[in-house]
Amino acid sequence: MRGSRGRSGLSSEMDWPPAEMDYNVKGYDKYHHMIQYAQVGEDKTIKVCRCWQSKRFPYCDDTHKVLIEAGDNVGPFVAKIQGKPKVQNVAANALQIRSHLPRQAAFFTLGFCSVGLASSVALARSRGWKSRVEISGF
Incomplete structure (x- = not known):
């Protein structure tokens, strides 16, 4: 059939x-x-x-x-x-990224503090204040 x-x-x-x-x-x-x-x-x-x-x-x-x-x-x-x-070992990639994190945080903090200091000096000068730095002990 x-x-x-x-x-x-x-x-x-x-x-x-x-x-x-x-x-x-x-x-x-x-x-x-x-x-x-x-x-x-x-x-x-x-x-x-x-x-x-x-x-x-x-x-x-x-x-x-x-x-x-x-x-x-x-x-x-x-x-x-x-x-x-x-x-691929993705844990190793994450570890490599994490090892760069402290350096990046330090540079960010340094930059943030520098901008803050420069802004405060500019504000003081605009108000007529004079900045004076003294180093003693030499």
Whole structure:
């Protein structure tokens, strides 16, 4: 009962390719499960055969090039698998930022005090007061 359709209109079996156009002359299984992994930080390319003529089926071995010369332009499906990015130590980045914090705080305080002192001297001069600095003990 190949290609019979149920109430939903969908085929109960795989009806592609039609029997008169079956490229699977070597009798390979129609479904394959391929599990591939890429190493950390590495990209991997897998070529999956679509011409059904590969000696390493379901993997492509470039047999389709002979078919292209005969007029059938079919090539492999190329799957590009990306590996996970390398893991970064974010705690070390936070520690590096924290090590710069005391120096930044000291410079901020020094700048803030300098601006405050300059502002108070400018205010005193605008009111007519004279600033006098005495150093004793020399």
